[in-house]
Amino acid sequence: MAEGNGTNGTSGPNGTPGGAGSDEPKSKISVLLEDSKVVKEKALEEIKALKQPEKTDLWKSILRVKHDETPRSRALGVLSNVFLHLHPAKINRDAVAYNYTWGMGGMTFYIYITLVFTGTLLMFYYHPSKVVAFRDILYLEHDVPFGKILRNMHRWGAHMMVIMVELHMFRVYLTGSYKKPREFNWVVGVLLLVLTLLLSFTGYLLPDDQLGFWAVTVGTNMARATPLLGHDGPFGPQMGMTAFNDVRFGLLGGSIVDSNALLRAYIWHCIAIPIIATTFMIVHFWRVRKDGGISGPAPVMLESEIKEPRKI
Amino acid sequence: MDLHQLWTILSTPDNVPIVLLLFVIPFYTWYGLRQSFANDRLIAQLEKDPVMAKTHHRKTQPWRPGWAREVHVWPYLLRIEFLAAIILTVILMVWSITLNAPLEEPANPTLTMNPSKAPWYFLGLQEMLVYFDPWMAGVVFPSLIIVGLMVIPYIDENPLGNGYYTYKQRKFAIWTFLFGFIALWVSMIVIGTLIRGPGWMWFWPGMTWDHNRLTFDVNRDLPDIFGIKNRIGKILFGGIVVGIYCVAAWIGVHMAIVRDAFGKKILARMSLLQYATMQLMLILMLSLPVKMILRLVFRIKYVWVTPWFNI
Structure with a gap:
């Protein structure tokens, strides 16, 4: 389509008049029109x-x-x-039917993306500080355009993600998909389940309301009973644990749920755990492919076809 | 029957996921097991007819010669993924428009919420606090759940049922998971959410959550019932009882595995380490329902009382 470019300037305004002036020199306007x-x-x-x-x-x-x-x-x-x-x-022609995979793994990933998106938007309106955290939520609910639906989507999305991860695990178990060669990917999956629960739990404290405060108080009070590492746990005092140096102190950044705990929950929730979880997700998805794609639906195997186990 | 109380509990925004679970978990259990039974019927058919087993495509899904075994991801998978994303977004948006996320009063350390509950997915662990001391319920058991889940692929020596739903070929594995996931994890969450009221007391659905309710449970320790008073006696007695439980549970689990010839065959494939790990995890898992019965039915708080820890 770029052909002919620059070849049509023979009769351009700067062209020398041809011949011995037999033709009237074209008027400048007609040249312009032709061009x-x-x-x-x-x-x-x-x-x-x-x-x-x-x-x-x-x-x-x-x-x-x-x-x-x-x-x-x-x-x-x-x-x-x-x-x-x-x-x-x-892919396997039968794997695209809903009944085998239930779609839970993929949908979990999609919900995670949704949560990252809404969470990032929420971060614009939230200060992880004891003074303003609760007020930020009120502001978000009453003044920020679409603030309420943003927070609702983040909250309900988080609940959906927990349910979906559990259902995904349920499906993988029922189909025996953790068996050879996918053993390690199951382990990664269990870690992702734990990370999902931790993500949800650290987010619980952030509105700084009674619900989150007492939930986190109950939750972290268990840490004080850690054997050896908690000051209320078995053999904790013998290890020199007090309320000011045990594992709970490390989680909360103090001996009570206060501003340090809020900041720690915020950083774990918004930065640390998402990075760790994303890393494990990359490994998880990579291994799904490397272990031969999704596990089935595979042809059924009969008991008579079991091979003798290989001895090491 | 206090219907208003029931509605208050069920309609609390953060309890909606549990109400959802009550429908979703039975549905998917049925959905998975239905396919398991369909495959089992096919397996039985193929085992009876070796000629058919050689030529059959071995799936319950339809198949005809000439059909491609694989389909293109674009468009056959991607269009489903796009559709799922859209549907999920719509569901999430409708849910978010119709129901507001909970927001209580500002955090107040001097005003304890009653009941003060953990987020719903940890309510199973919080419910466990009734039956075990915090170091067990809050630290040891959660760690064991995680480790126990992780070791599953390494102790399951049954090569059958890899990549298809089946019940008959994996009876023990399926029952173990259904027991751990539904009978323990999910039902404890449901108890913690719907049953436990003020003071973490047991309120049947429909009972009014009476904040002034007093119960006079006399919680006893097992050694006291047997009249053992001195410390060393208690330590020894508790140790013996726990030991007896472990042996009994060990035998019980073993009997469940060797019930049929197939179980024996799989057992023969397992290494000693695999067997011991499996027994350890299952004995610890079974201790939870045992302790629940001891506590709820016999009102026994501790079995093993020592100066350092109580179980």
Whole structure:
């Protein structure tokens, strides 16, 4: 479409008058009109080309590969896309039915993304300080545009995530998907379950209301009973534990749930645990692929087909 | 019957997930087991007919020769994922529009909430505080749950049921998980949320949460019932009782495994370390319902009383 560019300037305004002046020199206006006709045609041609945007260099530069109906393109469309590349190009035909996976793992990840998004927005309106934390929530609920739905989505999303993680584990167990070669990914999954619960728990204190305060008080009071490391636990006093140096003190940054505890909960909730959880999620998803994709639905195996275990 | 009280408990915003659990957990249990039983029927059929076993595609899903065994992720999986994301977003938004997140009064260390409850997913652990001391219920058992879950793949030597629903080929494993997950974890959460009222007292659904209710439970220790008064006697007696429990539970678990020939076969595949780990985890898991019965039915607080710890 860029063809002919620059070749139509033969009769341009700066062109030398041809011949021995037999023709009247064209008027400047007619030259200009002729030129504009060329520009117009070029513009029309370019607009026509826009009807096939996938042929443009811009398009190709963004998407890298062709997207047509060929199987090769379908595969490349998934494999060469950074957001989709965790998928294989093809999967077990029976695995796309809802009844096998229940979709819980993928939906958990989606809810996690939703939580990161709403959580980031909430951070704009929240100060992790005993003086203003509660007022920030009131402000968020009554003055911030869409503040209430933002907080609600974060809260209910967190509850949904906990339920979904548990159901995901339930499904993986019922289908025996933790068996060879996926043993280690189950371990990573258990860690992710713990991290999910910790994420939810650290978030509970942040509104700094009675609900969160007493929930965290009850929760961290258990830490004081840690054997050896808590001042109320078995053999704790013998180890020299007091309320000011035991494991609970480390969690709360003090001997009571106060401003330090609020700040610690905030940092664990917004920075530390999300980074740790994201790291484990990367490992989890990576291992799903490396261990051969999702486990089934696999052909059933019969008892008579059990092979003898390999001795080490 | 105090319906208003019942409604107050069920409609508390933070209790809504538990109400949800009451429907979702039975549904998915049924949904999974239904497929297990369907596969079991297929397995029984194939075991009876070796010729069929050689040619059958071995799934309950339909299959015809000439069908591709795999489908493209785009569009067959991705469109489902996009759809799931949209539906989930709609559900979350509708839920968020209709129901507000709870916000109580500002935190006040001088005004104790009664009952003061942990977030719902920890209520199982809080309920455990009734039956065990905090170092057990709050620290040892949660750690054991995590470790116990992690070791499952390394002690389950049953090669069957890998990647498909089945009940018959994994009876022991399925029962263990259903017991741990539904009978213990989920039902303890439900008890902690719906049953436990002020003072962490037991209120049946429909009973009014009376803040002035007094109960005169006499909690006894097992050695006291047997009239053992001196300290060393208590230590020895408790140790012996706990030991007897461990041996009994060990035998019980063992009997459950070797009930059928298949169980014996799997047991023969297990190493001693795998067997010991499994027994340890199951004995500790079973101690919870045992202690619950002792406490709720016989009002026995401790079995083993020592100067350093009580169990």
